[in-house]
Amino acid sequence: MFRQASRLLYRSAAAGSSKSATARAFSTEVPSTIDSTFVESWKKVAPNMDPPQTPSSFMKPRPSTASSIPTKLTVNFVLPYASELSGKEVDMVIIPATTGQMGVLPGHVPTIAELKPGIMSVHEGTDVKKYFVSSGFAFLHANSVADIIAVEAVSLENIDPSQVQKGLAEFTQKLASAATDLEKAEAQIGVEVHSAMNAALTG
């Protein structure tokens, strides 16, 4: 008998609550008030059962954004096999986004950036630490926390310049002689990554 209850409830409440449901569909905040029309209709039909939970009630509320911009950026830089930086407070990071080198300061607008092969630099006072990142993503949150994830990140001094030159020449040649789309794509990736490493070492 109660199996039908939710279907009937939905139909009857659809006109009333559908607007609020769709308005909440893309909300960025966890609703602090439960839909009271729904709860009332539920209580009428099934007074002894608790109204059902919704996924939002299990979610932790988003960390609140400070009203004033923090002075430091908190960086979490992780690789699949190691946590390079964890909760480190810095002044700025410059990340190699696909749209270009992006400087991230505390209070940066929330962004998700895809990274291209390039240099990521972490600025703390006068210290600058550079990493060559193979690819990854950077999630910049509203509370000045930056989560940067990369598959491979190496210090510039650990890159062998002669290997880079060799690789660049090899892939440029492969690109010229590639036949299928896939071969062309792979050769193109090779050229891009090696050019980026070359630029990182010489720039």
Add this chain to the structure above:
Amino acid sequence: MASNAAVPFWRAAGMTYITYSNICANLVRNCLKEPFKGEALNREKVHFSISKWADGKPEKPILRSDTPGV
């Protein structure tokens, strides 16, 4: 319903992001100086043993390994 945003060249060629990312990572690893290169390649070694099951019993497993002879 034609393609909206400009797709990256690797996706246009039928590659997924994970494949692209792994290729980039491998290229970077191959350009490292020793001993970092050895460490990195060692870290990424994988060893698979795959067996199909039939009638509730596993058949002969297929081994795929970067450390041959294991």
